[in-house]
Amino acid sequence: MQSLKLYAKQDLRLEKAEEFALTSSDDVIIEVKAAGICGSDLSRYAKLGPYVKGTTFGHEFSGVVVNVGQAVTHVRPGDRVAGCPAFPCGSCQECKKGNPARCEKLTVLGAFRSGAFASRTKLPAANVIPIPDEVDFDTASLIEPSAVVAHAYYRSSIRPGDTVAVMGCGNIGLLAIQWAKLFGASTVYAIDIDSDKLTIAEKMGADATILPNTKPAHEAIQELEGEGVDVAVESAGSVTASAQVLALPKKGGEVVFMGIPYSDISIERFYYEKIVRNELRILGGWNAVSSPFPGKEWSTSIEAVRSGHIKVDSMITHRLPLEKGPEVFDRILLRDEFFSKVLLYPSP
Incomplete structure (x- = not known):
């Protein structure tokens, strides 16, 4: 074979x-x-x-x-x-x-x-x-990458009516856009340095896209949303994005890390202080399984694609x-x- x-x-x-x-x-x-x-x-x-x-x-x-x-x-x-x-x-x-x-x-x-x-x-x-x-x-x-995203969101505090920013529109980020809507997000912002990825993000249901080449993402979010979003997702696995995502949530907001950078991360004081001063909740989402194995991530992903909610x-x-x-x-x-x-x- x-x-x-x-x-x-x-x-x-x-x-x-x-x-x-x-x-x-x-x-x-x-x-x-x-x-x-x-x-x-x-x-x-x-x-x-x-x-x-x-x-x-x-x-x-x-x-x-x-x-x-x-x-x-x-x-x-x-x-x-x-x-x-x-x-x-x-x-x-x-x-x-x-x-x-x-x-x-x-x-x-x-x-x-x-x-x-x-x-x-x-x-x-x-x-x-x-x-x-x-x-x-x-x-x-x-279904497997879909279950990865569902697993991370199940760990989060996302609820109907929340605003969500997804930083990094690779395949996990694109699925994170649709899953945010399924979890009830009222508005989802897609952020990436690649305009082609943002074009797909719009097709996947993003309400607005941000190309942070001329303006930092957090400034664009503040112009669109005011104080920031309820939940920010890092799905790029990027050293840069892993720091910048910390400036996207509002005070008391949440950051969900789904991406995996393969280099050391150095965080500027400006971004690090957002964790403390804004009292952010920081979460990691890893893999796609829970108990009873393989977990509800799989059953809900299958139903989501069957029903057409995930396309x-x-x-x-x-x-x-x-x-x-x-x-x-x-x-x-x-x-x-x-x-x-x-x-x-x-x-x-």
Whole structure:
């Protein structure tokens, strides 16, 4: 079968891989229909390298069940599914408390076990989630990042009528715009230095967009909103944005960090003092799982895409066969054309 394997930084190879076999009674073997490139995939490809040399890459996907172990009862061959790529240990203190996202030994598909950039992948039954017939495979492949956003918002204090600013309109930020509306936000501001991303943000439901190239984002927010927003989301994973987002909320407001910067952050006094003087509440949202596993993030995401409240078509800019994977990763890094969500399609 086809497989994209990561051997080192910027060393991604299309290779043949062995077919999966059932080795446990709760195994589920899935034919991958669509797999998305995540921002974390790009960071590992460009900056960090693989956890294990030569591991099949990728963790956002949808597909069709091919075979199941004897103990599997909730899906059967032919069923359409999405895959939760997180594997909490189940035995650490946080897992015992019912906080699998905080698992001390959490691993992810495509890290220490074969991932979704392949013709087939294999998951434990608990990680396999049936999808409704009306949800297409492209949309289903984005249920995982949708669940990441839902998980963070469930941790927040967002409530109907709140104003929200989303700083960073990559794929997580774009989903954060729609989820803010689902949580009842009256106004959502989208902030990014890329005008192409802001164009998509408008299609995703942003009420206003801010391009902070000539004026700091917090000044633009104050002109539009007065004292600031109720909730500010950092979804860029940017060193700069991780500081600047602190100036967006009003006094007593909240900041939710969803992005992951891969460099040290140095915060100017102006931004740091916003935490103290404005008595901000600072939260982090990590991964997409809760208890009972995999969590309400998944059931609500599936219902949101089924009902059409979460729509992802505007986010998808490239649909490519899996063999174009190594090439497209390099093209994304070159930044000489615009990419939002890229989907890869393996051959059966």
